[in-house]
Amino acid sequence: MRFLFKTSYAQDLTLFTxxxxxxxxxxxxxxxxxxPWLVPAYLxxxxxxxxxxxxxxxxxxxxxYTGLVSLGHAAFLGIGAYAHVYFTQDLGLPWIVSVVLAVAxxxxxxxxxxxxxxxxTGVYLTIATxxxxxxxxxxxxxxxxxxxxLKGRPVDKPVIFxxxxxxxxxxxxLCLAFLIAGLWVTRNLLRSPTGRAWIAIRDSEIAAQSMGVxxxxxxxxxxxxxxxxxxxxxALFAHKIGFLAPDIFSVLLSIQFLLMVVVGGLGSxxxxxxxxxxxxxxxxxxxxxxxxVPGWVxxxxxxxxxxxxxxxxxxxxxxxxxxxxxxxxxGLILVLFILFEPxxxxxxxxxxxVYFSTFPLYKQATFKRQRAYMRSERLR
Amino acid sequence: MRCGRxxxxxxxxVLQLVLNGLAVGCIYGLVALGFVLxxxxxxxxxxxxxxxxxxxxxxxxMLVVWYGIGYWVAFAGAVAVVGLFGAVLDAGVLRRVxxxxxxxxxxxxxxxxxxxxxxxSIVWGTEIYTLPTxxxxxxxxxxxxxxxxxxxxxxxxxxxxxxxxxxxxxxxxVGVAMQAVSQNQLAAYYMGIPVKLMCSLIWAISAGVAAIAxxxxxxxxxxxxNLGFIGLKAFAAAVLGGxxxxxxxxxxxxxxxxxxxxxxxxxxxxxxxxxxxxxLLIVLAVxxxxxxxxxxxxxx
Numbered sequence: 223m224r225f226l227f228k229t230s231y232a233q234d235l236t237l238f239t240x241x242x243x244x245x246x247x248x249x250x251x252x253x254x255x256x257x258p259w260l261v262p263a264y265l266x267x268x269x270x271x272x273x274x275x276x277x278x279x280x281x282x283x284x285x286x287y288t289g290l291v292s293l294g295h296a297a298f299l300g301i302g303a304y305a306h307v308y309f310t311q312d313l314g315l316p317w318i319v320s321v322v323l324a325v326a327x328x329x330x331x332x333x334x335x336x337x338x339x340x341x342x343t344g345v346y347l348t349i350a351t352x353x354x355x356x357x358x359x360x361x362x363x364x365x366x367x368x369x370x371x372l373k374g375r376p377v378d379k380p381v382i383f384x385x386x387x388x389x390x391x392x393x394x395x396l397c398l399a400f401l402i403a404g405l406w407v408t409r410n411l412l413r414s415p416t417g418r419a420w421i422a423i424r425d426s427e428i429a430a431q432s433m434g435v436x437x438x439x440x441x442x443x444x445x446x447x448x449x450x451x452x453x454x455x456x457a458l459f460a461h462k463i464g465f466l467a468p469d470i471f472s473v474l475l476s477i478q479f480l481l482m483v484v485v486g487g488l489g490s491x492x493x494x495x496x497x498x499x500x501x502x503x504x505x506x507x508x509x510x511x512x513x514x515v516p517g518w519v520x521x522x523x524x525x526x527x528x529x530x531x532x533x534x535x536x537x538x539x540x541x542x543x544x545x546x547x548x549x550x551x552x553g554l555i556l557v558l559f560i561l562f563e564p565x566x567x568x569x570x571x572x573x574x575x576v577y578f579s580t581f582p583l584y585k586q587a588t589f590k591r592q593r594a595y596m597r598s599e600r601l602r
Numbered sequence: 603m604r605c606g607r608x609x610x611x612x613x614x615x616v617l618q619l620v621l622n623g624l625a626v627g628c629i630y631g632l633v634a635l636g637f638v639l640x641x642x643x644x645x646x647x648x649x650x651x652x653x654x655x656x657x658x659x660x661x662x663x664m665l666v667v668w669y670g671i672g673y674w675v676a677f678a679g680a681v682a683v684v685g686l687f688g689a690v691l692d693a694g695v696l697r698r699v700x701x702x703x704x705x706x707x708x709x710x711x712x713x714x715x716x717x718x719x720x721x722x723s724i725v726w727g728t729e730i731y732t733l734p735t736x737x738x739x740x741x742x743x744x745x746x747x748x749x750x751x752x753x754x755x756x757x758x759x760x761x762x763x764x765x766x767x768x769x770x771x772x773x774x775x776v777g778v779a780m781q782a783v784s785q786n787q788l789a790a791y792y793m794g795i796p797v798k799l800m801c802s803l804i805w806a807i808s809a810g811v812a813a814i815a816x817x818x819x820x821x822x823x824x825x826x827x828n829l830g831f832i833g834l835k836a837f838a839a840a841v842l843g844g845x846x847x848x849x850x851x852x853x854x855x856x857x858x859x860x861x862x863x864x865x866x867x868x869x870x871x872x873x874x875x876x877x878x879x880x881x882l883l884i885v886l887a888v889x890x891x892x893x894x895x896x897x898x899x900x901x902x
Contacts, residue, residue, distance in 0.1 A: 291705050338887035344704045345647045346845075349837050350886045353879035356834065364872045473834075477712055484709050546728065546827070550720020556713030560706050561698055594701030 237409065254398060258391040265390045271502040272397035273458045276404050278482045278494030280451035283408060285480070286488040287417065288444040289424030290339070291348045294355030295479045298449045300362055300471030302328045302456020307377050307466060308368050317382045325453040332449025336442045355476055362468035374467035377460045387461075397458055404451055409491060411447070420444055424489075474549065481552060485559050487568025496567040504555075508548055564591075617747045619863045625753035625822070627859020628760035630878075632815035633836035634843065634851035635767075636808040642784040642846050643804040646696060646707045650715035651812055652833015657718055658684045658813025659820045659829055660726050663733045673735055681813045688809025689802040696805070697798065715830060722827045733820035752821045759818045763811065764852065780804055835862075838882035844892030853893065857881075 226240060238244040258265055277299065285291045305327045309320035335354050339347050362369045369375065379388035380396065387393050411417050419440045422430035431437055460466055478501055486497025520535035541547075563569055569589075577584045636651045658680050665676035695714070699706050737751035771777040782790040783800045791797050816829065823829065839858045843850025858878050866874030873880075885892065 285705070289705075291708060338883065341890050342886055345708060346841070346886060346890060348708055349841060350883060352834065353838070353882045356879050357876045357883075360872055360876045477716070480709060480712070488705075541724070544724050546720045546723025548720075549716045550724075553713040553716025553720065557695070557710055557717065560702075560710045560713065561695070564702065564706060 251402075258394055262390075265394055267502060267506060269390070269394050269397050269462055271498050272394070272401045273455050273462055274482065274498035274502050275401045275495050276451055276455035276458070277479050278486060278498045279404050279408050279491065280448045280455065281479050281483050282486075282488075282491060282494040283412070283420070283451070284444055284448035286483055286490070286493070287412060287424060288420040288441065290441065290444060291345075291480070292351040292448070293348050293473065293476050293480065294335070294351030294353075294358075295448075295452055296471040296473070296475035297355035297358035298328050298332065298452035299456040299459060299475070300358065300466075300468075301331055302453030303460035303466055303471075304362065304369050304456075305453070306457035307375065307460050311375075311378060312368075317380055321454065321457045324457050325450050328453025328456065329446045329450035332446040332452075333442055335449075336445030339445065340438050340441055352473065352476075355471075355473060359468055359471055362471065369466070369468065372468065374465055377464050377466060380461050393461065397462075400454060400458060404454065405491065408451070412491075416440070416443065478552070481556050483566075484556060485566050487566030487571075488564075490568045492571065493566050493568035496571070500567065504552070505548065508551060614747055615867070619867055620860065621747065621749065622753055623860035623863035624856060625756040625859070626863065627839075627856035628756050629815050629819045629832065629855070630836045630839040630858050631852040631855025632760060632763070632811055632818075633833055634839035634855050635848060636812045636815075637836065637840045638843075638846065638848055638851045639804055639808045639811070641840075642848075643780065644692075644696070644700070644801050646700075647704070647711070648808070649708060649711040649833070650718060650830075651808070652830035652836065653715040653718040653722075654684060654688065654809045654812040655816035655819070655833065656722060656825075656827060656829040657687070658809075658816035659733065659825045660722055660816075661813070662817045662820065663731050663825050664726065666733060667731070677814075677817050680817055681810045684813035684816075685806040685810035688812075689806035691809070692802045692805035693798075697801070715833075719827050719830060726827075728827060730824050730826040733817075733825055735821045737821065756818045756822070759814065760852075763814060767807075767811075776800075776803065835878040838878040838885075841882055842885050842892055844894040847892070847894035850892060850894035 228234070238247065257268065261268070277295065280298075281292065281295055302324050305324040306320050309315045309323055310317060313320075315323070335351065339350060342350060363371055365371070379386060380393070381387065382396075387396050412420070419430065419435045422433060422435055423437065423440060423444075427437060463470070482497035482501045483494060484497070485500050486495065487493030516535050516539035519538035520531055523531045523534040526534075559566060565572075573589055576588065633651055633655055636654070637648060640646055640648045640651075661683050662676050662680035665671045665679050666673060671679070691714070695710070696707075699710055735752070735755070737755045740751040741748045742751070743749070771781055779790070779795045780800050780803065782793065782795055783797055783804070787797050790800075819829070819832070823832075835858060836855065839854035840851050841854070842857060843852070843854030858881060861881055862874060862877045865877040869877075
């Protein structure tokens with residue numbers, strides 16, 4: 223087990239705790255840069271992971287660090303996407319200007335949603351953002367002039383400073399650059415006084431207030447920052463899917479974003495990225511399982527004789543081909559994570575790391591969950 | 603429900619809208635009642651209430667159409683099955699997250715809702731079904747207003763249910779015990795009330811009420827797996843009435859139902875679907891405690 227020996231205050235300011243950690247992240251960066259040549263077949267999916275990573279960061283800053291749970295983030299994504307497409311394709315603005323404007327617009331919307339939200343706590347906020355998202359979805363459907371309504375509108379490939387980012391590899395690097403920038407800004411924001419205020423609000427609003435944290439200002443800030451990241455992700459998302467329609471930005475997408483931060487692990491930036499990988503790749507895994515599971519069932523029951531085995535094969539085949547199976551699996555995973563691993567994949571990762579760093583002396587009780595009792599949150 | 607554009611401000615159409623609005627509002631009120639019962643007792647907000655309603659409608663449909671059981675027996679059967687399911691859900695799943703942050707509960711019930719919807723689509727398929735009932739396709743004309751029996755059945759059913767629930771909570775020992783649990787769990791426990799059992803029973807009642815709402819709604823809006831999204835509009839009803847108030851839930855439901863139908867008739871297209879959410883946002887911004895809620899400051 224390594225102990226960090228701090229010899230100067232400058233060490234508290236470094237982005238990485240020590241050289242070893244920095245080298246690991248550098249290695250990860252090198253791997254990410256080489257990725258297009260290692261797994262060219264999955265590059266499109268990996269771009270989606272990177273965009274989802276930005277969405278995860280956005281919701282992590284809001285839900286994981288400020289404690290404000292939003293069920294309306296798909297609406298912010300949609301606003302970013304539609305604004306960007308409108309600015310570039312209808313108004314003919316340059317790409318960068320359009321992205322900046324889209325981010326600013328989404329951020330302003332975030333403030334608008336955040337302001338009434340200041341008067342609400344807990345679940346009321348969740349319900350309010352849900353209502354906001356449903357209204358925005360209706361706006362997308364009805365505002366034909368900008369969104370082209372239910373017909374949907376196709377999105378051109380990004381062209382920045384005359385350079386075309388049409389190829390998968392170029393688009394991958396574009397997303398990667400934005401994700402790294404987003405991570406860097408968020409990480410720095412979170413260890414600044416702003417971030418500490420957010421965390422204080424999450425842990426106890428009243429305690430934070432009595433320490434002099436201006437609740438209204440910091441909550442609005444969290445909302446607008448989160449919305450801004452979502453707007454950026456939206457602009458990239460528009461190029462990624464290539465076709466915008468109002469029903470893409472549904473409540474189900476918002477739920478998927480929440481699933482991302484919960485499964486990844488609330489309250490950690492790693493968690494946002496783990497969650498993004500999980501959410502983006504689960505459909506791929508499920509669709510592959512659709513092809514292979516009936517075969518496994520068939521061969522697994524082969525000992526029972528040919529008739530039974532082929533009946534089992536057909537039953538399994540019918541079961542996995544159900545269209546409604548995928549959201550159910552998402553829901554089930556969410557339920558299992560909340561019941562058994564509330565810290566998400568990141569929690570597992572930390573346990574694994576501690577296990578190896580304290581190898582023969584690992585105690586399971588280190589991470590034993592404290593018994594929780596119900597505390598009334600009711601206003602009295 | 604189809605009132606079209608050809609309104610001339612005539613009294614008939616207004617009356618028609620009021621009747622239909624009250625019927626739709628009753629459904630919102632019943633689902634909101636389910637939210638409120640659970641919230642008062644356990645402080646959990648159940649995002650899967652609408653999907654419990656969907657399960658109720660499907661169970662009744664299955665009993666009536668697949669097994670040929672009479673409507674009233676199937677109605678009772680569906681309510682019993684879903685009620686029991688609600689109790690099992692509380693005892694098996696929800697009780698484990700008591701004491702966790704509110705967020706965990708919200709996510710848990712959202713996950714459960716997704717599982718229910720997936721379950722329904724696997725068992726019953728994604729088609730849209732019609733539930734045959736004794737009141738289907740009967741209408742009576744009273745003073746120029748065509749009164750559809752399906753809508754009347756919803757209103758009458760809601761009134762009967764409310765009277766029964768009121769009597770249950772006021773006059774029976776179990777009902778009073780449930781009220782005690784809703785007010786203060788610890789004190790109720792000291793008085794010898796089995797708090798866990800009461801919570802499960804409240805979940806059963808709440809799920810049963812959702813199932814009743816589902817079966818009553820089935821002839822009007824048809825049965826399909828997206829029936830549960832009505833739960834979102836019921837949130838507006840619950841918030842409008844103040845989240846912890848039972849009469850508030852019903853009044854809120856009726857208000858939302860009326861607003862929705864009138865905005866569908868008199869406002870531009872598109873407002874009908876979002877009217878409930880607009881009202882919700884306005885209420886939260888102006889008076890977050892709702893019509894019947896009490897103001898208070900949280901203790902540290």
